[in-house]
Amino acid sequence: MLKYLLLAVVIIWLFYSPALRGKRQGPTPPPPKPSQDRAENMVQCAHCGVHLPEGEALKDGHGQPYCSTAHRQAGPRQA
Numbered sequence: 670m671l672k673y674l675l676l677a678v679v680i681i682w683l684f685y686s687p688a689l690r691g692k693r694q695g696p697t698p699p700p701p702k703p704s705q706d707r708a709e710n711m712v713q714c715a716h717c718g719v720h721l722p723e724g725e726a727l728k729d730g731h732g733q734p735y736c737s738t739a740h741r742q743a744g745p746r747q748a
């Protein structure tokens with residue numbers, strides 16, 4: 670009788686143990702790490718509308734991005 674009780678305990682332990690381990694090391698997706706070569710924030714030239722990285726954009730006094738000095742001097746198209 671004690672043998673069966675022990676067996677039952679072992680079975681229960683085996684049943685719960687993988688479940689607990691499965692919760693701990695389940696297939697968790699890796700945390701999204703910001704990659705270095707991820708596209709930088711794109712802005713649009715206020716004059717011609719071309720998209721360019723914010724780092725390459727030329728800003729005027731109002732913070733409007735432009736693709737080139739010529740377009741910065743020309744100013745926004747709709748103004």
Ligand SMILES: [Zn+2]
Nearest residue numbers: 714717736740
């Ligand atoms: Zn432009």
